[in-house]
Amino acid sequence: MHEAGLVAALAEELLRLKEREGAQRVLRFTVEIGELSGVDPEAFRWAYEILREMYAELKETEMILDLVPARFRCKICGREFPGDYFSLCPGCQSPEKTLLSGEELTLREVEFEVADV
Ligand SMILES: [Zn+2]
Numbered sequence: 309m310h311e312a313g314l315v316a317a318l319a320e321e322l323l324r325l326k327e328r329e330g331a332q333r334v335l336r337f338t339v340e341i342g343e344l345s346g347v348d349p350e351a352f353r354w355a356y357e358i359l360r361e362m363y364a365e366l367k368e369t370e371m372i373l374d375l376v377p378a379r380f381r382c383k384i385c386g387r388e389f390p391g392d393y394f395s396l397c398p399g400c401q402s403p404e405k406t407l408l409s410g411e412e413l414t415l416r417e418v419e420f421e422v423a424d425v
Pocket residue numbers: 382383384385386387397398399400401402
């Protein structure tokens with residue numbers, strides 16, 4: 309299950325950001341998971357639930373998963389459409405297309421708790 313490795317890398321990144329911000333805690337964060345990223349959101353969430361028990365600093369941290377659908381743009385007629393790597397353009401039936409979204413695994417919108425001094 310490669311989700312465990314991805315989540316471990318994510319935790320390292322969160323703790324590094326927390327240090328940089330001088331924050332007490334990470335309150336919540338959002339991860340964008342593309343439909344074509346090869347990451348199973350259920351497995352990802354499960355791996356995170358296990359991992360955060362190992363990090364005192366992440367015990368209270370909420371993870372929000374934002375699932376990003378796959379979208380392509382046809383290189384021939386410019387039409388945008390959902391699909392996968394094998395989809396043909398619904399307009400002109402061309403297989404020539406550019407991926408617009410759907411492969412991301414991106415950490416976004418990290419919220420910290422910073423103590424008032
Ligand atoms: Zn087309």
